Structures are given as C-alpha cells and as structure tokens.
Amino acid sequence: MPIALSSSETAEHNGLEQLYRDHHGWLQSLLQRKLGDVQHAADLAQDAFMAFMRPRTATVAPGGLREPRAYLRAVAHGLLVDHFRRQTLERAYLEALAHQPEPLACSPEDRHMVLQALQRIDKMLDALGARAREVFLLSQLECLTYDEIARRMNISVRTVKRDMQSGFALCIAAMM
Template sequence: MDTYTLDQQGDPKNQTIVYRDFAELYCQNINWLAPFIRKNVHNPSDAEDITQDVFERLIKKMSQQQTPQQITFSGNIRAFITTIAKGIIIDSWRRKELERQYLQYLTDLQEDDIVQDFDFTEIVDAIFILDQMLRALDDKVRYAFLLSHLYDKTYAEIAVQMDISERTVKAYMAKAMLHCMKMRSRLELDQ
C-alpha cells in the first residue's frame, strides 16, 4: 500500500509516496502511462516496448537509491515517469529516423559499393549510440572532436579553423574522450 504525505503547504505535487516494492509501483502507474505512450507512439508493439522500457529504466534508477523492501519517492511521481517516457519516445523517434536515413543511403549506393556481409541491426545500433554520444557534447567540443576524428585534422589545424588556442583544443578533446569512456562504461553495464 502506498502512503501519501503532503508538504507543509498541502501541495499534492510535492508528496512523498512509499511503495512496498516495484510490482506495486508498476501496478499503480501502468494504467495512466500505457495510454499516454500509445497516444504518442502509433505502433502498438513499439508502445508496449517503450512502456516496459520506462519501468525498466525507472527500476534501474530507483534500485540504485532504495532498499528492496520499500521504495520512497518524493515529488510528483507522474511527472518523473512522464519525463522518462518522453526521453525514451524521443530516442525511438531518433532511432527510426537514423534507420530511415541509413536505408536511404543504402538505396542510393551502387551495387558494387554495397558490402554483402553486414548486420543491419548492429550498424544502426552503432550509429544510434554514436548519435547519442555526439548530441550530449557541447557544440564546440563536438566540432573539435569531429574535425579530429572525421577529417584527421591536427590540434593545431583545429585551433586555426576554430580560432581558439591549441590548449583549448586539447581541453575539448579531453572532455570528448572522457565522455566517450563514460558512455562506453555505461553501455557495458547495460549489457
């Protein structure tokens, strides 16, 4: 059973909710979440997958902070779950767009240019992960990183092109590499 505690002003948005376990958390919130996701994702199968992904992500986040005997949540639980759901929905839209663009790229290739032995899913997964990693970087850091890795520019050349010092380029590259290492660690933990 969940218990509700209102804040000092009696505001239900700032309530504390205690759930016995994740099953209760799921049962208390699935009835409003599933229709919300179905409204935003028109494929029923994708909507079901996203709904389960929301709870999986919620369980991961909360299990790092809670004891398995009870789950305490302070704040607006619906807003928190909705934020997670929106993030996953946006990721799924991005992924579908990347898939569409990659399929268009393959369609535009000449037959001689196509590699026959490839796993489409693995390639799209890699592109999606790279896209997420790059989007998380600051614009200048991302630009310096791409100049270095896609165009093989030296730090000195990047400094000239971006009109910054070489020391700043090194700092940007260090930030980008640290971010890559953190993301890789996170991906390894998820597997």
C-alpha cells in the same frame, strides 16, 4: 526456492507494483499518442518502469514519489528522445545505403552491426558537451587541423586539444 526479501525490499517491491498498477495504462496511452505505435509504446512504458529496477539509475523509491506521473513523464521523455534519435540515425544510414551501388550493398546482418556501431558512437558523442562534440566531429569528419578548428570556432588551440582529448578518451572507454 524463493528468495527472501528484507522488509525494506518488500516495501519497495510493493511500491513499484502499486505504481505500475496505478500508472502503467496512462503512461502507455501517452506514449502511444506520441509514437502512433502500440507495440513501441508498450516497450517504452515497460522500460520506464524498469528504470526503478536499475541500481545505477534508480534515485528514488517508487513509493516515495510525490508526483509519480511527472516523474514517469520525464523518464518516458528521455526514452522517447533516445528512440527518435535511433530512428533518425537508422533512416539516415538506410538512405545512404540505398544510394550505394548494388555490389556495395550490405547483408542484413552487416547492416544491423553497422547500425549498432552508429548507435554506440552517437551515444558516446552525446556524452561530450556541445562544443567538445563539434570540435571532435570537425576533426574526425571534416579533417580540419586543430588550428583551423580553433579559428572556425573562435576558441584557443589549447581548448581544441582538451576537447579532442575528451573525445578520444570516450572512444577508448567505449572500446574497452
């Protein structure tokens, strides 16, 4: 049985349909030029239009855009940044894996799980401000004490503690 839409939902659906028809080909071509890959460009173009369907991120109705291409270009730029970040992370992981002795090599399933975990960590760290991210990484990767971090970054120990608290809070939230 079809779902009945209200008049505002129907107008929004029609606006999205028109926006898609008018700009999908252009957006996909733009992404294809940047990526050099038809399939990834098609996926990212689709994701850009899907942004209108997500209630948490949709801030404007498709029909209410004054400059739809500028808006779509901005959404696509964010998607490209995420795509390239994931690619860089994957390449770095695979390169590190290639340098491991054969007995330590992971199965494809394990590799996939590790990559997903690294992407979640990267996304979590991206939610921190630049200073807090640097503080957190110095503590966790270089094993520096809070005093050492404060001296290195020329900030107070209290600021280091506050930034670490933010980092740990995001870690805990990501685990739940």
